[in-house]
Amino acid sequence: MNANMPSVLIVILNYGTYDLTLKMIQEIKDKLEYDNYSILVIDNCSPNESAKILGRESKKLGYHFIANCENKGYAAGNNIGIHYAISQMYKYSWIINNDLVLTDHNILIKLVKVAEENESVACVGPKITDLNGNIVAPYIERPTRWSQTLGIGIAKKKRMAHCLTSGIVYRVYGCCMLVKNSTIQKADFMDERTFLYCEEDILAERLLKINAYSYYCAEADVIHLESMTVNKWNKGKTQLVIKSMDLYLKEYLHYGIVSRFLCETVRKIIMMIR
Secondary structure (H helix, E strand, O other): OOOOOOOEEEEEEEOOOHHHHHHHHHHHHHHOOOOOEEEEEEEOOOOOOHHHHHHHHHHHHOOEEEEOOOOOOHHHHHHHHHHHHHHOOOOEEEEEOOOEEOOOOOHHHHHHHHHHHOOOEEEEEEEEEOOOOOEOOOEOOOOOOOOOOOOHHHHHHHHHOOOOOOEEEOEOOOOEEEEEHHHHHHOOOOOOOOOOOOHHHHHHHHHHHOOOEEEEEEEEEEEEOOOHHHHOOOHHHHHHHHHHHHHHHHHHOOOOHHHHHHHHHHHHHHHHHO
16 A cells, blocks of 8 residues: 555445445445555345355455444434545545445545645545436535425536536535544534435535535546436335435525425435336
């Protein structure tokens, strides 16, 4: 390892898809150009043999492994990873999904460079595309009642206009984000009352309270496959999403009951027609 490069712990949260996780680890080892990193895999109490298989393979592939006895969701799972990183003196945690394709072998170098050069930046995310080359629009501004309801289409067009421009944004995507551990600790980590959805939005609000920011690095890019298990609409998932969204809108954006109802209704419709 190159001690001159800031230390990074790559955190991969697994739930039931050990095959994707092992493939992701191998891709990191084969492609990633960075000399001072380690990998931590956290199994979030998978209902299959993921914990057993990933625990066994950790010795062969040389990564750290934690098996949770309960699945408390994305925020709680990744908080465990960040706490571990802090305890082991890593400067950064790179939180990634296990369904990424590392097309940019220098992605981590670029993300770390941004964080190192900007003291107030606590979270850095790359340009994200799907398999068809479509760019996922960055969230450049704090959402409003209008941008989440009647103006949702116009707001997305505005976001897309900035997809090739690097700079400070409201928040980045949790599927691939580098976080500065000391600042995340100061912001009191992610809100574990969420299970699925709004984790990045809430983290953005917590960071803003301590004058810390998120940065969109358009020069770095990654493909996100987004597994069908996560993306597929169902009633159970919708309930989890709306619960997290209600927490975000009520406690962080301070919306009243009518505004929350309208925003959540639009979100339900979008999920149903995806």
